[in-house]
Amino acid sequence: xxxxxxxxxxxxxxxxxxxxxGPYSSRDIVERQDTLGLDHSAGVSSSLASYGATxxxxxxxxxxxxxxxxxxxxxxxxxxxEDALQVSMxxxxxxxxxxxxxxxxxxxxxxxxxxxxxxxxxxxxxxESTEIDDVRNFFHDRYRPRGAILAIAGRFDWDAVQEQCISxxxxxxxxxxxxxxxxxxxxxxxxISQDSSQTHIGFSFDAAPFRDKDFYLLRAGVGVLSDGMSxxxxxxxxxxxxxxxxxxxxxxxxxxxGAIFGYAxxxxxxxxxxxxxxxxxxxxxxxxxxxxELERLKVRVQSSLIMEQESCASAVASMLSDWYxxxxxxxxxxxxxxxxxxxxxxxxxxxxxxxxxxFRVVTLGPQPLQVPSx
Amino acid sequence: MPTFRETTLACGLxxxxxxxxxxxxxxxxxxxxxxxxxxxxxxxxxSHFLEHMMFxxxxxxxxxxxxxxxxxxxxxxxxxxxxxxxxxxxxxxPKYQDRIVDLLTDMMRPSLADADFQTxxxxxxxxxxxxxxxxxxxxxxxxxERYFGPRGLGRRILGTNESITAMTPKVMSDYFSRCYxxxxxVLAAAGNVDFDSLVDQATxxxxxxxxxxxxxxxxxxxxxxxxxxxTDEETIETPxxxxxxxxxxxxxxxxxxxxxxxxRLLSTVLGDESGSRFFWEMIDxxxxxxxxxxxxxxxxxGAMFTYLxxxxxxxxxxxxxxxxLIDQVVRDGVSxxxxxxxxxxxxxxxxxxxxxxxxxxxxxxxxxxxxGEYLELDAMLERYRQVTVDDxxxxxxxxxxxxxxxxxxxxxxxLE
Numbered sequence: 001x002x003x004x005x006x007x008x009x010x011x012x013x014x015x016x017x018x019x020x021x022g023p024y025s026s027r028d029i030v031e032r033q034d035t036l037g038l039d040h041s042a043g044v045s046s047s048l049a050s051y052g053a054t055x056x057x058x059x060x061x062x063x064x065x066x067x068x069x070x071x072x073x074x075x076x077x078x079x080x081x082e083d084a085l086q087v088s089m090x091x092x093x094x095x096x097x098x099x100x101x102x103x104x105x106x107x108x109x110x111x112x113x114x115x116x117x118x119x120x121x122x123x124x125x126x127x128e129s130t131e132i133d134d135v136r137n138f139f140h141d142r143y144r145p146r147g148a149i150l151a152i153a154g155r156f157d158w159d160a161v162q163e164q165c166i167s168x169x170x171x172x173x174x175x176x177x178x179x180x181x182x183x184x185x186x187x188x189x190x191x192i193s194q195d196s197s198q199t200h201i202g203f204s205f206d207a208a209p210f211r212d213k214d215f216y217l218l219r220a221g222v223g224v225l226s227d228g229m230s231x232x233x234x235x236x237x238x239x240x241x242x243x244x245x246x247x248x249x250x251x252x253x254x255x256x257x258g259a260i261f262g263y264a265x266x267x268x269x270x271x272x273x274x275x276x277x278x279x280x281x282x283x284x285x286x287x288x289x290x291x292x293e294l295e296r297l298k299v300r301v302q303s304s305l306i307m308e309q310e311s312c313a314s315a316v317a318s319m320l321s322d323w324y325x326x327x328x329x330x331x332x333x334x335x336x337x338x339x340x341x342x343x344x345x346x347x348x349x350x351x352x353x354x355x356x357x358x359f360r361v362v363t364l365g366p367q368p369l370q371v372p373s374x
Numbered sequence: 375m376p377t378f379r380e381t382t383l384a385c386g387l388x389x390x391x392x393x394x395x396x397x398x399x400x401x402x403x404x405x406x407x408x409x410x411x412x413x414x415x416x417x418x419x420x421s422h423f424l425e426h427m428m429f430x431x432x433x434x435x436x437x438x439x440x441x442x443x444x445x446x447x448x449x450x451x452x453x454x455x456x457x458x459x460x461x462x463x464x465x466x467x468p469k470y471q472d473r474i475v476d477l478l479t480d481m482m483r484p485s486l487a488d489a490d491f492q493t494x495x496x497x498x499x500x501x502x503x504x505x506x507x508x509x510x511x512x513x514x515x516x517x518x519e520r521y522f523g524p525r526g527l528g529r530r531i532l533g534t535n536e537s538i539t540a541m542t543p544k545v546m547s548d549y550f551s552r553c554y555x556x557x558x559x560v561l562a563a564a565g566n567v568d569f570d571s572l573v574d575q576a577t578x579x580x581x582x583x584x585x586x587x588x589x590x591x592x593x594x595x596x597x598x599x600x601x602x603x604x605t606d607e608e609t610i611e612t613p614x615x616x617x618x619x620x621x622x623x624x625x626x627x628x629x630x631x632x633x634x635x636x637x638r639l640l641s642t643v644l645g646d647e648s649g650s651r652f653f654w655e656m657i658d659x660x661x662x663x664x665x666x667x668x669x670x671x672x673x674x675x676g677a678m679f680t681y682l683x684x685x686x687x688x689x690x691x692x693x694x695x696x697x698x699l700i701d702q703v704v705r706d707g708v709s710x711x712x713x714x715x716x717x718x719x720x721x722x723x724x725x726x727x728x729x730x731x732x733x734x735x736x737x738x739x740x741x742x743x744x745x746g747e748y749l750e751l752d753a754m755l756e757r758y759r760q761v762t763v764d765d766x767x768x769x770x771x772x773x774x775x776x777x778x779x780x781x782x783x784x785x786x787x788x789l790e
Contacts, residue, residue: 086660
């Protein structure tokens with residue numbers, strides 16, 4: 001959503017929006033959050049900016065009022081811009097010191113395209129050239145009720161909250177502009193040369209988005225690969241061969257496309273073997289999975305859905321993701337029923353019909369690796 | 375309301391549980407009172423290496439069985455090693471209590487097979503390499519070494535490349551025999567737990583634990599030499615780093631010191647990640663990426679950490695600002711308003727965390743293992759509420775007036 005030459009603007013917006021709003025100064029907002037006992041967070045992903053907090057139940061009403069001011073009436077004061085720019089620059093430098101993040105950021109661009117896959121931390125040039133009008137225009141264009149989602153989980157009175165939301169947001173108007181045409185990523189391999197202790201390997205390939213009707217077949221395969229200590233990647237790359245400490249794969253989705261992203265970190269002399277074994281395990285899914293592998297996955301899903309009831313924050317995150325990607329909230333019971341109904345044959349057939357291909361690979365370390373060209 | 379139950383078995387194993395039948399889950403864990411501070415030079419890193427090996431199979435289970443069963447029970451399970459404890463824990467649905475107790479208890483008597491040892495050594499070396507690449511590039515380990523010396527609390531939890539490469543299965547099995555005796559272990563539980571069934575099952579399964587013969591203690595270290603792979607230099611050179619990192623250590627109360635609540639609130643007012651004095655001066659202004667303060671409490675002492683990350687060119691000026699803010703709080707204390715906000719924030723966080731048995735488990739297990747005390751949530755909240763601005767002023771004088779030990783991770787000797 002950012003202008004091409006303003007990489008980092010969405011993150012800067014997220015910083016500026018909290019620097020005074022409605023009757024509150026920047027300091028008032030933070031003091032209010034602390035007084036109410038809010039464990040708060042704010043952040044930007046590829047598609048969404050999110051503002052949230054976990055709090056004792058009796059603080060909800062006041063928290064809603066506070067966040068309505070932040071989202072609707074931020075001051076975006078010019079005298080705070082320089083500080084906010086400096087905050088963004090700190091974040092950019094922090095990423096430079098994290099090899100794993102560097103790899104995954106570059107990988108996301110290879111996967112989705114330089115623009116669509118651009119990192120939330122932005123670029124130095126983008127941040128440095130941002131002016132207050134860029135921030136204010138971005139706010140007016142993007143911070144609109146259509147497309148905005150409010151999710152609440154925990155102990156609260158639905159009628160009272162609904163009434164309060166109508167009074168806080170009922171007269172909020174406007175639409176967000178249609179997102180610009182998206183670019184596409186392309187398969188390939190890039191190496192970032194650095195004198196690091198480990199070679200950091202990131203890989204990705206095209207996959208169905210969350211909204212796809214067969215997404216759970218895809219997800220089940222990724223679960224067999226990477227959920228838990230008996231999963232194939234953990235077992236065969238780490239446990240059996242001792243090749244690395246961290247190896248994993250997970251699903252990611254934009255509205256219209258998705259991808260599987262994976263990571264492994266290993267010392268340079270064992271990096272080639274790590275990459276080879278990891279890619280081989282991914283391809284092996286289409287060769288068959290065991291009933292026990294799928295059964296373990298089903299128990300994990302069931303347990304995590306039940307335990308999610310102990311965490312309002314994770315319930316809210318699921319609701320937001322569902323609403324954004326699928327246009328509705330998928331209940332725990334629905335997910336359990338879908339997962340329960342999956343069979344080994346369905347999962348294997350799906351992976352046979354959608355074989356992992358068009359790999360993107362990014363490595364960071366002293367030496368590049370041999371990456372198969374397909 | 376949750377109820378606290380505890381007992382000590384004939385073999386010496388202590389069991390402590392906060393039972394809350396309303397919970398959706400049950401959390402269980404073995405808290406073993408052994409960690410990096412209990413190691414000698416030849417054992418450096420063995421507590422953590424052993425923690426990995428505990429997942430590698432028993433007389434009844436292969437390594438693959440252990441991992442597979444942990445996954446079959448569907449919960450979240452893991453382990454960690456600290457300076458003073460090694461902890462193995464899992465959270466499962468209540469219907470799996472018997473099975474997870476069977477598995478975790480069985481794991482406490484591992485095979486420690488030689489082939490697994492050799493493979494896992496590589497994983498540990500990878501873990502060391504991983505941390506070498508991550509900010510702050512070993513500065514916390516170095517800070518502990520400099521403050522406490524290279525042994526005891528200053529011992530690196532992961533060990534060094536040298537000590538892990540030289541480690542033998544014999545060193546590990548001897549260490550295990552000395553440190554994993556039942557009287558050194560607490561079995562803790564929280565949430566929807568059947569306590570009587572837990573005690574019955576543990577009694578049956580641990581019956582023969584006390585019979586394990588303890589190996590002789592290893593040769594004491596020579597304090598006049600440094601352990602291999604360790605230096606106490608003030609600066610870690612990080613040529614490629616974009617940021618500069620500073621870790622400071624000064625005194626703090628130990629784990630059962632009543633002053634610890636005031637010290638924690640002091641660090642919240644001064645150095646919490648949001649809304650603190652450090653936050654407004656250093657983070658909100660974009661002068662630093664991180665500027666925070668927190669205490670860490672050990673059995674016989676404590677340490678106050680100050681952490682500063684910024685552009686290398688600004689580190690010196692930022693460090694002066696931190697000194698200024700510290701001097702100010704030592705001289706003038708904190709206001710009633712600030713203290714009240716810090717209390718609100720802390721109390722709310724304690725209450726919210728207590729919703730999950732997986733969080734309560736650590737309170738119960740650590741409290742029983744390290745202090746022999748169970749502190750219910752309300753009692754803990756009350757201790758925070760009773761802290762006064764005078765207590766904070768006193769804590770500031772006790773923790774922040776002596777010259778701190780400093781450690782830097784920098785591209786070059788920038789401070790010279």
